[in-house]
Every structure is written in structure tokens, then in C-alpha cells.
Amino acid sequence: MTTLQKGDKAPDFSGIDQNGETVSLADFKGKKLILFFYPKDNTPGCTAEACNLRDNYSILQEKGYALLGVSPDSAKKHQNFISKHELPFPLLADTEKEVLNAYGVWGLKKFMGREYDGVHRTTFIINEEGVIAEVIAKVKTKAHSEQILEAMEG
Numbered sequence: 001m002t003t004l005q006k007g008d009k010a011p012d013f014s015g016i017d018q019n020g021e022t023v024s025l026a027d028f029k030g031k032k033l034i035l036f037f038y039p040k041d042n043t044p045g046c047t048a049e050a051c052n053l054r055d056n057y058s059i060l061q062e063k064g065y066a067l068l069g070v071s072p073d074s075a076k077k078h079q080n081f082i083s084k085h086e087l088p089f090p091l092l093a094d095t096e097k098e099v100l101n102a103y104g105v106w107g108l109k110k111f112m113g114r115e116y117d118g119v120h121r122t123t124f125i126i127n128e129e130g131v132i133a134e135v136i137a138k139v140k141t142k143a144h145s146e147q148i149l150e151a152m153e154g
Contacts, residue, residue, distance in 0.1 A: 001137070004135060011103060015070075016093050033065070038071050042084070048141040049121070049139065050087055053144060070092040123148065124136075
């Protein structure tokens with residue numbers, strides 16, 4: 001779905017996290033950022049992905065990665081999702097779909113014969129200079145941390 005590729009400059013963004021704080025790409029300058037887009041809080045695949053990232057968060061941090069999740073859910077829904085699953089990283093409430101559109105991950109999806117607009121689960125790994133180091137379009141929800149580490153160290 002996305003046209004962004006490895007080597008492209010990551011689109012700048014700014015949005016509100018689960019606590020109503022403004023988060024932008026500039027906040028991560030000098031750090032490696034795992035920016036993961038997912039469809040919806042508290043759904044099976046999204047929960048598996050978020051919990052896999054939670055379980056491996058310390059490993060990712062040791063390797064210098066920061067994490068930020070993005071979905072069209074509200075800050076309140078994100079707060080509940082974080083509390084319920086003890087997620088140690090922030091989630092951006094992109095209710096207006098500005099970040100989703102900037103990264104090209106919002107669009108037509110097909111599921112069981114019907115078409116609808118939704119989030120294409122995609123992860124972008126952005127380097128310290130704000131350049132996309134990797135795009136993971138086929139996310140393995142139950143093994144996403146391993147997939148990220150493999151992509152970056154493979």
C-alpha cells in the first residue's frame with residue numbers, strides 16, 4: 001500500500017498520545033524509531049503485536065530503538081489498551097488519519113469479500129537522521145520484535 005521505501009526521508013508528523021501530550025518525529029532525532037501502524041486497539045492481531053513488542057521492549061531498547069504505535073483510535077482507547085496490557089511505549093491517537101495518510105497506510109482493504117477503508121498494518125524503522133531504514137509490510141503479529149531485529153541485523 002505505502003509508496004515509501006528504504007532510503008526515503010520519513011514524513012514529518014505530530015500528534016497526540018494517550019496522555020494528550022504532543023509527539024512528533026523531531027522528538028526522536030538521534031534515536032532509531034520503530035513506528036508501527038496497526039488497525040485497532042484490543043483486537044486479536046493488534047493485541048498479539050503490541051504484547052510481542054512489550055515482551056521484547058527491553059531488548060529493542062538495548063539496541064537503541066524507541067517505539068511508537070499509531071492507530072486511528074482515540075487517546076482514551078489507547079489509555080485503556082496500555083493499562084490492560086501494560087504497554088511500556090506510547091500510542092499516537094491519529095483520529096484524523098493525518099499520520100496514517102502521510103505514511104500511506106490508510107486505504108482500501110478487502111476482508112471476507114467486502115471492501116472498506118482501514119489501516120494496512122505496516123512498520124517503519126527510521127534511523128537517527130530521520131531516514132527510513134526498513135519498511136515491514138507483512139507484519140508477523142506474534143513475532144514482530146524478532147522480525148524487526150532480523151530486518152535490521154540480517
